[in-house]
Amino acid sequence: MAASFLDKLSLALMSMGDLPEQLQPEIPVDWLILTNGEAEPDDNIILFGFKANKSIPTWVAKVPRSPKNAWMLQIEYDRLRDAWQCLGSQAGFRLPEPLALLTLDTQPVLIMSYLNGTSLLRTSSARFWRNTNQIRGLFVDAAQALREMNEHTAALVSQHAVLSSFLPKIHRFQEVFVLSEREKAAVNEIIALQTVQASGVTHKVLLQGDFWHGNIVRGKPHGKLMLLDWQYSRWSRDVSLDVYMFLLSAALTAVPRRTDEERAEDAVKILLQWRTEILPAYLSAYGRPADYGLLPARHGLLLCCIEKAVRSVIDFGYSQKGDSVWRVLFSKLVDLSEGSGFYDGI
Amino acid sequence: MSIEHQILRAPLVQSVDWRFLLPLSQNDTVLFVGDQSNELKKAFEELGVPAATWPTISPAEISSDLRESTFNIVAVPYGMASDRRQGQSDRIAIYRTVRPLLKPGGVLLLGFTNVFLGNENKIPAARPGQIRRMLRSAGYVKIDFYGVYPNLMIPEYIFPLKFSPFLFTMDFHLRNRLPGTLLRILSNRIVFVGISNLIPAYFAVAKT
Numbered sequence: 001m002a003a004s005f006l007d008k009l010s011l012a013l014m015s016m017g018d019l020p021e022q023l024q025p026e027i028p029v030d031w032l033i034l035t036n037g038e039a040e041p042d043d044n045i046i047l048f049g050f051k052a053n054k055s056i057p058t059w060v061a062k063v064p065r066s067p068k069n070a071w072m073l074q075i076e077y078d079r080l081r082d083a084w085q086c087l088g089s090q091a092g093f094r095l096p097e098p099l100a101l102l103t104l105d106t107q108p109v110l111i112m113s114y115l116n117g118t119s120l121l122r123t124s125s126a127r128f129w130r131n132t133n134q135i136r137g138l139f140v141d142a143a144q145a146l147r148e149m150n151e152h153t154a155a156l157v158s159q160h161a162v163l164s165s166f167l168p169k170i171h172r173f174q175e176v177f178v179l180s181e182r183e184k185a186a187v188n189e190i191i192a193l194q195t196v197q198a199s200g201v202t203h204k205v206l207l208q209g210d211f212w213h214g215n216i217v218r219g220k221p222h223g224k225l226m227l228l229d230w231q232y233s234r235w236s237r238d239v240s241l242d243v244y245m246f247l248l249s250a251a252l253t254a255v256p257r258r259t260d261e262e263r264a265e266d267a268v269k270i271l272l273q274w275r276t277e278i279l280p281a282y283l284s285a286y287g288r289p290a291d292y293g294l295l296p297a298r299h300g301l302l303l304c305c306i307e308k309a310v311r312s313v314i315d316f317g318y319s320q321k322g323d324s325v326w327r328v329l330f331s332k333l334v335d336l337s338e339g340s341g342f343y344d345g346i
Numbered sequence: 347m348s349i350e351h352q353i354l355r356a357p358l359v360q361s362v363d364w365r366f367l368l369p370l371s372q373n374d375t376v377l378f379v380g381d382q383s384n385e386l387k388k389a390f391e392e393l394g395v396p397a398a399t400w401p402t403i404s405p406a407e408i409s410s411d412l413r414e415s416t417f418n419i420v421a422v423p424y425g426m427a428s429d430r431r432q433g434q435s436d437r438i439a440i441y442r443t444v445r446p447l448l449k450p451g452g453v454l455l456l457g458f459t460n461v462f463l464g465n466e467n468k469i470p471a472a473r474p475g476q477i478r479r480m481l482r483s484a485g486y487v488k489i490d491f492y493g494v495y496p497n498l499m500i501p502e503y504i505f506p507l508k509f510s511p512f513l514f515t516m517d518f519h520l521r522n523r524l525p526g527t528l529l530r531i532l533s534n535r536i537v538f539v540g541i542s543n544l545i546p547a548y549f550a551v552a553k554t
Contacts (some may be wrong), residue, residue, distance in 0.1 A: 001450040002369030002418065004551075032511045033504040034518075035363040045363055048514065055510045065363070066393070105371050106394065122522045 006031045008104045009047065013111065016100060023058060023099065023113055025050055025139055031061075041065055042316045044072070044231075044257065057114040060096065063107060070108035072231045072315075076111050077101040079233035083206055086153040093224045094149060115226045117217035124213055129254035136278050142246055143285035145225040146211060150239055153206035154291060157237065163204055164234040166194060166241075166303060167184065172314055173306045177327055186334045187306070190299045194238065198302055201237040203291035209233045211242035211263075212249035232311070238293035240300035241307060243286055247271070247279070248304050252325065264328040268336065275342055297346040305330035361500055362389050364423055367492060367551050368455060370395065373416035379444060382424055408539060423457040423549070424498055434480060441484035445554055454486065454552045456501045457498040473543065474507070477550050486552035494547040495519070504549065509538050516541075 003011070010029040013019075034046040042065065044256070049059035064072060080098040084091040103109070120138065121207070128134055157163070170187060179187065209232030217226045240335040248267070251274070255266035271279070279297075288294065295303060308326035312319055336342050354463065370376070376397040378386045383399035388441065390397040444454060461471045473481075474491045480487050493512065495503045503519065505511045513533050520529055 001369070002453075005366040030506050030508055030511045032506075032515055033363060033366055034506060035501050045366070048511070050510050050514070053510060056512065063366070118521075125522060133509070268497075269404045342492045 007065055012102055041322050056116055059295040060112045060114050062110040067106050073108050073110040076231040079230050094226050115217050117219040120213040120216045136281050139282040140285040143282050147286050152206045154203045157204045164236045169307050169310055172310045183334050193299055197293045201293050204237055205292050206233045207234055207236045208242050211246050240295040245304045253332055258330045260325040260328045263325050270331045298343040301333050368419050377417040379422045394493040398422040415449050417447050418449055420444045421455040425458045438480050438483050445485050456550045459547045462490045474548055481552045488553040490551045492549045498547045507542050
């Protein structure tokens, strides 16, 4: 009898002999397919696997819609394994456990443990973004969780280590977009600063690569923040991407979804509102790393915009829905007047 | 124009995620029947799976090129769309006509919307029980149903009609939309039996 992909997935779980007891399957396994129907053709489909009569999934399987995107799963699997090794006994409180990377027929699949908790995306409704205390609480929690993760993964850079560099993304940004003179100058400042900074850095850390509240779960019952979606993860000398992406993504989420121009404009206004209390609290909770790099806010924020504006172009050859707002935001952040004092001291 | 209508015109790779319900292997052959067959064929070919089409849904017009025991899958994911109203006997005739085209172990995938949605976009509506009876009459033995939300063209969730996955899906989708107390009231087995009949659309996977 021919078996469906879901049947084959269940059989693959059954054949894994070294699973921890709580992750060992019993047939039948029921699978819910979260297809995110309107998502892009190059996105992943998520399958939640349930043991009989359990209302919380035990496993998560990630399947790229297009098998050519198997490389995304490979990155996520490899980096999660790195992170599990670095975090040791703490890993289960912070990350999904990577169980297997398989190919079923021609379809690549990454199987992980399910993180039981509540997504911050779901707890941060429109009302949430109007409450300064709640925002500050979330930001401080996120900064502390990120720093803890970074400290756990920090390791001496060996002389011949090949680490991820932002330069190819910056060069692609320069190729894809027509930049004003001010923007060109800002890009050149980032390149210069990164080069100088890299020479003084002794450690590498594991970047999550897509650190925003949509990829964070508050775990049950321990209440710690747990991080999902490691497909953009990599080893780097600089943590700016994670530190500043959280801020920018939150600002873009806190404003109404209108045109890119209006959204970016509103996000900058939000950042200005957050400048007095929330930003300092967030940056102070993260702290200043001594062994790995963290760019000043102006350059770090711009670097995030660059990466997000060209990431899909580099990975898939085309821009995905939502990429263009990052290009506009880059422009707005470059143009933030020096008189605003926004970047002073951060 | 809604996204749903755009997808109806041109199914994309995003809209064929139901393929994971099927026993589909490399070099298997798929036959798409009815509305949108040609577009679905293109979407499958992009995924590297060869497919054939039978755009009409009239049993009398079945192509003479289609031979018995040819296909691993016969897929009608958007239902038997038709300009004229179809009775139960018409539908049973179609299911019966495609059955011999399946190889041993092959399956028929059938999408249909719930009766409370009516026959929007010409996709026939039915209750799972009605479809089960019709498929059995046409000679299918093992029939599994999956809930589909919000619609067949661009589903966000596809789930087995069992209590636990259904409960999780509902909680996942509604926890930010409904008060917690209401969600807790809805989360019991008795309510599940009622609500599972109110899901907007379904897929049936039928084996001979």
